[in-house]
Amino acid sequence: MSLLELKKVCFSYNHRNILENINFQMNRGQIFCLIGPNGSGKTTLMDCIMGILPLKNGKIFLQNQDISQLSSKNIAQNIAYVPQIHKKTFPYTVEEIVLMGRTAYNNMFASPGLGDLFIARDAIKKVGIGHLKDRPYTELSGGEGQLVLIARALAQQTDLMIMDEPTTHLDFQNSLMVLEAIRHLVEENELSVLLATHHLNHAFYFENNGLDTVAAMLNHQKFAVFGRPGEVLSEAHIEKVFNIDCRIIDYHSKHSLKQKYIIPLKTIN
């Protein structure tokens, strides 16, 4: 049984087609990297999968259930979301933020209970930020803040996690921190992750580390290419979708097999 299945998904906004005929399946323990230029519809596709935007055509199945028939509470018990930009207003503590991941399991007029608190604390520990538990999340670094949101998604105890460019605005160390956290979650919890990213090398990062990785390049409302990162992210495909000249190099480290990296060179007009 596939975890997530999209069949002929179309979405339009103001009579303009944003997505046309998107088809794919996602399995358990898989990482699905959604790649595409700015404005190619990555966020729209993720919003459709979360049931936030209604489809024009086609169907989305979550564990064989039609997503348009599910309540937001029901969807939240199956899909967790890590946003790209999070506007911080009130200085909630890390624990309070992560506890919000338990909302879908409680009655509308109830607050989370003791069991929820333990699950939240467990999630905090799993992403390795136990020492930040009582800190206001407004004071954390970008990477730590992102880990808090990942912990919140983890506390939702879903099989699928959707992440919208989880490493934007992060420096090298913080990006790697987030990538490693995602890797551990997939390896240890059999979680599936669908993530949109501008960093094509991130798709290679997961593949290089031996995870079941799929990459799809979204361009002109459609999937231009779809498959293993090693096949999808070729010099020819990248040139076609991003209009850039690039090289893909193999790097042999001491301990691992050969690892692939993309080096962007120049734009093509």
Added chain:
Amino acid sequence: MPINKPEITGFISKEKKYYMVFALLIILPIVAIFYSLFIGRYPLSFLDILKVLRFGINHQSNQDYPDIFNTIVLQIRLPRAILGAMVGGSLAISGAAFQGLFRNPLVSSGILGVSSGASFGAALAIILYGQNYMVYFFAFGFALLAVSMSFFIGRIYRSTPAIMLVLGGVVVSSIFSALVSFAKFIADPYEKLPSITFWLMGSIANARYRDIFISFVPIAVGITGLIAIRWQINVLSMGDKEARALGVNHILVKIITVLCATLATAGAVSVSGNIGWVGLIMPHIGRMLIGNDNRILIPASLSLGAVFMIFVDNLSRSLIGAEIPLGILTALIGGPFFIYLLKRTKGKGW
């Protein structure tokens, strides 16, 4: 499992603190009400008050003290303190809820035009019927009308983004302010205008049990609703999309929050007149004392607002010979505090 042990004890101490805070929040307003029985122009000793509480409540005749003591304590000071607690609590809890809903720590209970609507309703009733019970109903009715207008203006785009609601509130507030000015302009300057002006400054000096009964239902419903939904307000303050992804029916929660906060505020202002600043400042004192988690902040604001209003009302009747309108005092205390607040938060949150 040795690893779990500190976790569990950590939780219990947190729970203990939680209950202690709650106990304090319940006790403080009661203490404030009791204390305010001593405040007033007519000097009563501690013993007098105790006697009144002992005998007067049971309507027992007692030769020890004159009947006027009963009247002052039970018919004037006590209802005034209770109404003060209800009004202050309602304004503060609504302010806290709106701050969470609009994701902006600088909004208050009047953000959707509830106070300006009530002001116009009261002015209209005073012009049409004079100073009688109609003032309550008009104030309450127009308060609800103003908020409904803001809400529907905010829904022009078929969704309820917070900024649209706030803009709706700004528009509706200014319309009703203009109408209040117009009402003052046409009002009889010797009889009606002073009543309107005085109402607009806010007072609970003439509070009787009747006022408590009139405002009790909307205030009780509003407060209960806000307390029930306080966790969802936490989640909603993450923004609509995230709240939805976390499983919150954001439109329903918004409607419930706006409805309950409006009921509580409208119930309060219809008996007390316009009292500003409480709904802005009390939630902030709460934030400084116990943090931003609405699970505690919402009930804490209720309690702090009640205590603050009793305190201000005590000042209002004891500072000078005449009663100072509450709106003046809350603004005089609130204004400087607001500046301090801006300095402390460095203007963040706008």
